[in-house]
Amino acid sequence: MATPHKDVLGTLEGKATRFGYSDALLMLGASDPRVFVLDADLAKSTTTERFKAAYPDRFIDCGIAEQDMVGIAAGLSLMGKIPFTSTYGTFMVNRALDQIRVTVAYAELNVKIIGAHGGISVGPDGATHQALEDLGTMRMLPHMTVINPCDAIEARKATLAVAAMQGPTFIRLGREPVPIVTDDDTPFVIGRGITFEDGDDVTIAATGSMVYEALLAHEELARAGIHARVLAVHTIKPIDRDLLVQAARETGAVVTAEEHQVMGGFGSAVAEVLVQECPVPMEFVGVHDRFGESGTPDELLTAFGCRHTDIEAAVSRVMKRKR
Amino acid sequence: METTLSIPELRRLATEVRKDALRSITAAGSGHPGGSLSAADIMTALYFRCANLPSPTDPDRDRIFWSKGHIAPLLYTLLAYKGFFPKEELMTLRRFGSRLQGHPKKGSPPGVETSTGSLGQGLSVAVGCAYAARYDRLPVRSYCLTGDGELQEGQIWEALMAGAHFQLDNLCAIIDNNGLQIDGKCSEVMCIDDVGARLRAFNWHVISIDGHDMGQCVDALEEAKTVKGRPTAIVAHTIKGKGVSFMENVAGWHGKAPTQAELEQALAELDAQEEANDGNPA
Secondary structure (H helix, E strand, O other): OOOOOHHHOOOOOOEOHHHHHHHHHHHHHHHOOOEEEEEOOOHHHHOOHHHHHHOHHHEEEOOOOHHHHHHHHHHHHHOOOEEEEEEEHHHHHHHOHHHHHHHHHHOOOOOEEEEEOEOHHHOOOOHHHOEOOHHHHHHOOOOOEEEOOOOHHHHHHHHHHHHHOOOOEEEEOOOOOEOOOOOOOOOOOOOOOEEEEOOOOEEEEEOOOHHHHHHHHHHHHHHOOOOEEEEEOOEEEOOOHHHHHHHHHHHOOEEEEEEEEOOOOHHHHHHHHHHHHOOOOEEEEEEOOOOOOOOOHHHHHHHOOOOHHHHHHHHHHHHHOOO | OOOOOOHHHHHHHHHHHHHHHHHHHHHHOOOOHHHHHHOHHHHHHHHHHHOOOOOOOOOOOOEEEEOOHHHHHHHHHHHHHHOOOOHHHHHHOOOOOOOOOOOOEOOEOOOOOOOOOOOOOHHHHHHHHHHHHHHOOOOOOEEEEEEOHHHHOHHHHHHHHHHHHOOOOOEEEEEEEOOEEOOEEHHHHOOOOOHHHHHHHOOOEEEEEEOOOHHHHHHHHHHHHHOOOOOEEEEEEOOOOOOOOOOOOOHHHOOOOOOHHHHHHHHHHHHHHHHHHHHOOO
């Protein structure tokens, strides 16, 4: 079991995962000459401008042409480069889906696809810019590894990890700062979830920004005498079957939490495992089949049911259904 | 070291390639004869004379991307004739378990540079390949074959912009300009004329040729190697179904296999043309 940073609970200080991404890119730029970074006119937002400043000859701005960017990355990878394509998640995954499917995933190319600005917390830009289907869409593609880091440190580790592996990968990043809940010593292995809190009454399996909310929920539930196990699951695919099955077996009820559509997303991935191997009552916290809208991140996270209070309510519902 | 094939030799080879592509489509019972025949001459010139392709794994080999992946029968036949896999395997086209998928899959068989089939995607890949080759100062040239109907895909124009913007003179697009697409004439379905003028407007070096004149095919591919500071597009004016009378300029032969009787007739016509050609060496 790993220990989360206790100090951060209840604070809102943190760092956006997109900066963890470019922290790693700077390290990779220095350590691996094969690493190229591509952007589609959003280098400031995705934070790849930091790589551009340091390694301009390995940065390619493709202009506002996401489909072309994916193809160019594919061509680079065929010549032995390790390209990272970066833009907002919704433009990356939705606009360039066929390119990701046929050119990258089918050919099993070593292209690292980055979707920034994931989730409802993108805020005032509204529905068009809030990626809420990215994880589900990407996890349906054969050969694709899908990672959703919970904080900037994990985003840094995820970026380094995908550079070290062969094959297509997707990483989701967020726009807003999120509290740091891991540290340099927290283990990061692709495909392995992390147990942050032990407990036998219920399991809260959370991914991305919802890990912090799950830890808040854990504290609140503990006050009421409910001992929740908290799993932080950064890899949506391949998902950590053993960890999930063991948690379901030992706690008898599972709540999933994601800043994403619950249809086809992380919760679905968890359910696909549990329904086969250890069916238990489940509840799904996340966005329920609706588009986002404009507002502050705080307003939206509350309005769209992505708060620790939503997790607590889900825990209360699911525990009533425990056998 | 391969010997350089002469123009008449290339022409004869293109006829044999056409015949085997048609045999494989007939055996499969489905496939795309029209475009396989229209692009046969220039792609034979590329694979057997103008491109550096000693083996499918040579790191310095030229890369050839088939954006119009549906004419896989032509691609496979050329690769078999290169000796990259056994010719007998051509008759397994589109069968379950075959390496010869209906549309190309990377490395299957050796020599298929990447997966294509959803139109409009290959030129971007060729741009990325050319970019990397230049960065690494490799002698690699990056080629991409597209159709003319395929130019209706928006991504093609993104890639055309990028190729010119990055001044990739090791990049060459070959447009198999046969004028037909599934639903009819390109000019009637969604007009992309004048292709050459549009490409020039995107700052590409454009060479327009008769895509069935082997000498012009070779000359254009060689000229492209000399262009500096921008990519080249060869607009090969071709005839869909070229070489088989009942297929020529008939949109219906885009994606339909001949019957055995039709195949026999097609092979006889191609043989007759070859004999006629042998009587009149260029």
